[in-house]
Amino acid sequence: MTWRSPTSSSSATATASGSEAEAKSPKRGRRIRPVYLLAVFIPAAVALELAHASPPLIFGAAALGVIPTAALMGKATEELAARTGPGIGGLLNVTFGNAPELIIAFFALIAGLQEVVKASIVGSIIGNILLVLGASMLVGGLGRETQKFNRTAANAQSAMLLLALAALLLPALFQLVNGGGLPGVGEERVDFGSDLERLSFGVALVLIASYAAGLVFSLKTHRRLFNPFDGEEEHEGGWSVRKSLLLLALAGAAVGLMSEILVGSITETADQIGLSEFFIGVFVVAIVGNAAEHWVAVLVAAKDKMDLAVNIAIGSSAQIALFVAPVLVLLSFVFGPSPMALVFNGYELGAMLFAVLIANFLTQEGESNWFEGVQLIALYLVLGLVFFFA
Helix, strand or coil, rough: CCCHHHHHHHHHHHHHHHHHHCCCCCCCEEECHHHHHHHHHHHHHHHHCCCCCHHHHHHHHHHHHHHHHHHHHHHHHHHHCCCCCCCCHHHHHHHHCCHHHHHHHHHHHHCCHHHHHHHHHHHHHHHHHHHHHHHHHHHHHCCCCEEEEEEHHHHHHHHHEEEEEEEHHHHHHHHHCCCCCCCCCCCCCCCCHHHHHHHHHHHHHHHHHHHHHHHHHHHHCCHHHHCCCCCCCCCCCCCCHHHHHHHHHHHHHHHHHHHHHHHHCHHHHHHCCCCCHHHHHHHHHHCCCCCHHHHHHHHHHCCCCCCHHHHHHHHHHHHHHEEEEEHHHHCCCCCCCCCCCEEEEEEHHHHHHHHHHHHHCCCCCCEEEEHHHHHCCCCCHHHHHHHHHH
């Protein structure tokens, strides 16, 4: 879910799923979005889990099963936002927007896989900035010399992301200055002591307060900045409130089920296929929970709606850093074996630093081209190679 106004959010979904996926045809009626075809992996994952099949098969089926449930949750949220008005709609968007990633990380938190949780946070941030924004710039820039987007709104989101990055880096700096070490790649959980746990708790509260202020900024006082066409679009047709709530509840239950199966098979899958839990957390877990929205960003960029694409990529990263990460820290004080300190390993710190600095640099001019997209994707691939051999 991106940091955007409800109307802008609905317009992104409508663009992605309009004529191609949900348009009415005289003979065929309303077509099914291709992403929902992956729903066959939901019962497949359950069956494989009950049959005690190979962990990599269970993990793969559950990962694919998360994608359509996350897409359905996003669609139901957008429909509710369009029906309930700007205020409640905006709150619904920001509450449920990152629910799939949050649910997956929550189950990993309960399982004591705190380093996997932090890896998925980092993976979501760098994936949105490098992979999603890069693919959007590449696809959208093909056949066009440049694409324009709202520089002021993009800079506002990039600034929020940069400030959130500083807050996420400081606990690690505190650990290093006091003679401690950063967590290793192969570790599942590290006890950093009560001081860092209390520090992380305080940082989480500050980030959530900053996030709340950002909501007021983007949804109320500067709403027009994030959606200059607010109020000019009407939501015709669509789902009723009852249908949206029912499907949102079903999608949430399905995401929870797939997340439990996914997390339960991570350790054995990592051992059998020779990949670290760190790599799986950064790339696989981070991507599957947000795959549907990633596709939306690329599709709207191809239609020369770069404002929405940038909003999705940068805004989603900002919400992960300002909302999802601190919420998980707070939850760790209630659930799981021990509180989770916001101390990332060296690879994660470097990846977040480079990605956020690049995001701030690329949003300065308010325009993009396909070659910038290639460079972002190239950096994402290089990070993938480094994390693979880490």
